[in-house]
């Protein structure tokens with residue numbers, strides 16, 4: 430199956446990056462969000478990202494124009510062409526919101542269209558259950574999508590080998606490195622990353638060291654490019670908490686209990702960079 434038309438649902442942080450990567454590789458992309466202002470913001474993000482690549486001599490100005498011309502925006506799902514081969518969904522991390530999108534899309538696109546979710550933590554098997562389980566898969570890109578090499582490809586319980594092979598090859602054609610992962614809470618990336626971040630928050634909560642010093646230990650001692658608390662601020666503390674809750678509920682294991690300090694900070698609206706304050710302050 431040759432995929433030429435791709436729909437990306439959600440024009441936020443991840444959706445804009447995913448749309449950019451597909452468009453830069455000559456796919457026709459329909460980018461959908463609920464309001465034109467979100468789409469305009471997404472296109473602006475893509476344009477700035479392409480400008481940075483021009484500055485680094487990674488692409489030409491013509492390639493930027495072609496990439497932008499490959500993206501069509503829409504506020505309605507039924508603007509997506511019937512012959513779209515892949516829907517890459519990157520809306521908010523809500524199971525009910527995602528299920529509602531897939532149930533609507535099921536009647537809009539052809540039966541052979543593959544549904545891929547960029548969810549960080551929701552079960553692919555559960556998302557797939559009501560639509561097309563064999564043609565449903567997780568395509569977990571990393572942030573920022575144009576820069577990060579990895580795509581975790583998550584096989585739901587019923588994902589077919591044919592679907593997996595198509596998405597694996599497609600990821601390679603985007604210049605990414607796909608890794609096959611089975612559907613368990615947090616997949617691989619967040620199952621390992623989030624408990625580390627949560628443990629760093631426990632260390633702060635228990636007064637083991639200051640936020641700055643915890644990050645310094647991990648940067649200088651483990652050669653991490655950024656400390657876990659800075660990374661938590663970058664990801665968003667609400668997102669970190671939601672993923673810890675998925676791990677905790679999914680495994681019923683107390684080792685995944687979210688740190689009370691993380692819960693308190695989310696309740697206080699200290700969400701990290703996006704609220705200008707988390708473990709650190711931002712202008």
Ligand SMILES: NC(=O)c1ccc[n+]([C@@H]2O[C@H](COP(=O)([O-])OP(=O)(O)OC[C@H]3O[C@@H](n4cnc5c(N)ncnc54)[C@H](O)[C@@H]3O)[C@@H](O)[C@H]2O)c1
Pocket residue numbers: 438439440441442443444461462463464467518519520521522523526530547548549550569570571572664
């Ligand atoms: N941010 C990250 O670092 C990261 C990394 C990997 C995966 N993810 C996952 O990617 C997904 C998107 O995350 P994000 O950080 O881009 O979120 P975001 O909040 O930046 O963007 C979400 C976008 O979806 C739109 N949206 C919400 N409901 C919609 C609907 N019904 N139809 C169309 N658009 C809708 C919103 O308007 C918003 O523009 C989530 O599932 C998240 O868990 C995020």
